[in-house]
Amino acid sequence: MKLSFEKSVKGRRGLRVAAGDVPTSINLNPALLRDKPAELPEMSELDVVRHFTELSRRNFGVDTNFYPLGSCTMKYNPKVCERIAAYPTFTHLHPILPQLCGGEKLTQGALQILWEMDCLLSEICGMKAFTMQPMAGAHGELTGITMMAAYHRDRGNKKSIVLIPDSAHGTNPASAAIAGYSVKSVPSDENGWMSVGALKEMLTDEVAGLMLTNPNTLGLFDPNIGEICRLIHSVDGLAYYDGANLNAIVGKVRPGDMGFDIVHINLHKTFATPHGGGGPGAGPVGVVSKLTDFLPISTVIKRQDGTFALDYDKPKSIGYIAPFYGNFGIILRAYVYILMSGRDGLERVAENAVLNANYMKEKLRPYYDMEHPQLCKHEFVLSATRQAAHGVHAIDIAKGLIDAGYHPPTMYFPMIVKEALMIEPTENESKETMDAFIDAMIELAKRAQTDPQSIKAAPTKTPVGRLDETRAAREMKIASLDS
Amino acid sequence: MMIDANARYLKSHEWARKENGNVFAVGITAYAAEQLGDIVYMELPQIGREVKEGEAFGIVESVKSASDMYAPISGTVTEINKTVPDNPDILKTDAYQKGWLIKLEAANPAEFDGLMDEKAYRTYLETEA
Numbered sequence: 230m231k232l233s234f235e236k237s238v239k240g241r242r243g244l245r246v247a248a249g250d251v252p253t254s255i256n257l258n259p260a261l262l263r264d265k266p267a268e269l270p271e272m273s274e275l276d277v278v279r280h281f282t283e284l285s286r287r288n289f290g291v292d293t294n295f296y297p298l299g300s301c302t303m304k305y306n307p308k309v310c311e312r313i314a315a316y317p318t319f320t321h322l323h324p325i326l327p328q329l330c331g332g333e334k335l336t337q338g339a340l341q342i343l344w345e346m347d348c349l350l351s352e353i354c355g356m357k358a359f360t361m362q363p364m365a366g367a368h369g370e371l372t373g374i375t376m377m378a379a380y381h382r383d384r385g386n387k388k389s390i391v392l393i394p395d396s397a398h399g400t401n402p403a404s405a406a407i408a409g410y411s412v413k414s415v416p417s418d419e420n421g422w423m424s425v426g427a428l429k430e431m432l433t434d435e436v437a438g439l440m441l442t443n444p445n446t447l448g449l450f451d452p453n454i455g456e457i458c459r460l461i462h463s464v465d466g467l468a469y470y471d472g473a474n475l476n477a478i479v480g481k482v483r484p485g486d487m488g489f490d491i492v493h494i495n496l497h498k499t500f501a502t503p504h505g506g507g508g509p510g511a512g513p514v515g516v517v518s519k520l521t522d523f524l525p526i527s528t529v530i531k532r533q534d535g536t537f538a539l540d541y542d543k544p545k546s547i548g549y550i551a552p553f554y555g556n557f558g559i560i561l562r563a564y565v566y567i568l569m570s571g572r573d574g575l576e577r578v579a580e581n582a583v584l585n586a587n588y589m590k591e592k593l594r595p596y597y598d599m600e601h602p603q604l605c606k607h608e609f610v611l612s613a614t615r616q617a618a619h620g621v622h623a624i625d626i627a628k629g630l631i632d633a634g635y636h637p638p639t640m641y642f643p644m645i646v647k648e649a650l651m652i653e654p655t656e657n658e659s660k661e662t663m664d665a666f667i668d669a670m671i672e673l674a675k676r677a678q679t680d681p682q683s684i685k686a687a688p689t690k691t692p693v694g695r696l697d698e699t700r701a702a703r704e705m706k707i708a709s710l711d712s
Numbered sequence: 713m714m715i716d717a718n719a720r721y722l723k724s725h726e727w728a729r730k731e732n733g734n735v736f737a738v739g740i741t742a743y744a745a746e747q748l749g750d751i752v753y754m755e756l757p758q759i760g761r762e763v764k765e766g767e768a769f770g771i772v773e774s775v776k777s778a779s780d781m782y783a784p785i786s787g788t789v790t791e792i793n794k795t796v797p798d799n800p801d802i803l804k805t806d807a808y809q810k811g812w813l814i815k816l817e818a819a820n821p822a823e824f825d826g827l828m829d830e831k832a833y834r835t836y837l838e839t840e841a
Contacts, residue, residue, distance in 0.1 A: 399778075624776075641776040647747075698775045702752035 299653025355485020
């Protein structure tokens with residue numbers, strides 16, 4: 230397919246503007262003027278429409294195909310949530326309105342949704358209160374860790390270390406480091422859980438807290454979590470729950486009941502909101518009673534008379550972390566999703582997510598190695614070590630899947646598993662869809678033995694073949710740097 | 713797997729080797745280079761930086777992952793080998809000679825004796841890694 234620049238014909242226009250009677254010459258500082266006109270493609274309107282329609286047909290998304298990236302990228306978004314979020318009553322709201330004199334009256338509905346969402350997420354997670362403001366999961370992590378620091382400062386604690394298991398998402402240590410903590414990595418034990426013995430050895434008065442995902446990135450629920458949280462609390466540390474894998478346990482068990490003090494939720498992972506391509510995201514953060522004073526401002530409160538208002542009177546708050554109230558449109562979609570699913574529905578989300586993952590895991594087990602083949606939660610990690618013996622590595626399986634019509638799964642993560650391929654179907658996929666993917670994975674496993682070269686050559690059915698990722702990273706061509 | 717008999721090793725696959733006096737060369741092992749795959753970026757410390765044993769002294773990024781590189785011993789960085797970040801493929805062929813990354817003036821040379829020797833590292837690779 231040609232680039233729009235290659236389709237350009239000099240002088241061709243999509244739009245002809247009638248000559249105006251307003252003078253076109255204005256006195257601009259010559260230093261600000263271009264030396265020559267910008268080189269933009271010149272095309273007719275129809276050519277432009279066809280060009281972008283053609284490009285859009287090459288999109289791969291959850292609305293077109295199955296991908297084993299699962300909730301990590303984005304679950305299927307029910308269309309009713311989109312429809313409600315598109316109501317003009319919401320889209321025409323200006324975020325400054327509730328802060329204007331009398332504007333509160335005009336925004337009671339939106340404020341009520343934020344307040345009720347706080348209640349819903351607090352109940353689901355076993356927390357006291359939530360802030361809706363963080364713009365994404367990683368932003369939520371930083372917000373949560375900043376509150377952890379505020380708690381320790383308030384108590385006069387001298388803390389410098391945050392503990393994080395070696396199976397963690399990379400954002401955890403990054404968030405702790407940006408908040409000023411030094412990070413120590415806790416090793417996993419032979420079961421794939423965090424080693425309690427190692428934790429005990431690393432536990433000192435310097436420990437500010439622990440960040441943990443449960444189930445972890447191996448898809449395993451850590452049964453020692455109660456003891457782990459007790460240990461952290463014994464040094465006045467705080468236990469932080471990374472809600473990335475909440476989808477596996479939503480409605481079944483609450484992070485607050487496990488002993489966690491701070492929780493962030495990635496709404497797109499559990500409550501089916503759009504995400505990817507840079508957002509917009511939402512990473513609400515919940516805390517237990519002893520931390521509510523530190524929540525960011527503003528928060529939504531319900532008055533005695535039943536009306537809703539913004540509250541800025543929080544002297545110990547960590548302050549502003551985002552403009553206005555977070556990505557309201559995303560929070561709204563998740564609100565609809567939760568109300569639509571109901572308590573029973575959310576439990577079935579977790580049940581079906583776990584059932585689907587275990588079904589795929591058992592079907593693929595004879596063909597791929599697994600370091601942790603026990604019962605998993607919503608995702609599982611294969612190891613392409615058996616295929617690697619024939620020269621077919623995890624990346625080659627991923628490229629082979631592209632030719633079979635699938636987006637590859639997460640590869641080489643978690644880093645504690647060799648040749649890792651992490652697979653998460655989510656609760657939404659039918660048995661037929663999963664069977665077709667399983668067949669493609671089995672076919673690749675067999676072909677790795679009989680004809681490894683054909684997999685190393687994949688993909689061959691795509692607009693571009695296998696990209697030279699190494700060269701792309703080593704010899705970057707960035708237009709803004711070239712000129 | 714190529715292992716240098718004169719060097720000593722960390723479980724995280726860095727090596728250190730005594731050069732002269734209290735100066736030690738430090739790098740990553742051939743096994744680490746192979747596991748990383750094609751390396752696309754490396755970040756080495758400034759000369760003069762003090763590192764502690766077990767502290768990250770640099771970053772190595774491949775098409776698969778980004779990892780910290782840990783100092784096997786404490787000391788002050790006296791030299792860095794800029795040719796490796798410019799041409800990381802050196803690590804694939806010569807991780808222990810041309811592929812050294814930094815030289816450290818050791819703060820406590822006895823730390824070197826606490827590292828895994830060639831035999832222990834080989835056993836570690838065979839059993840653990």
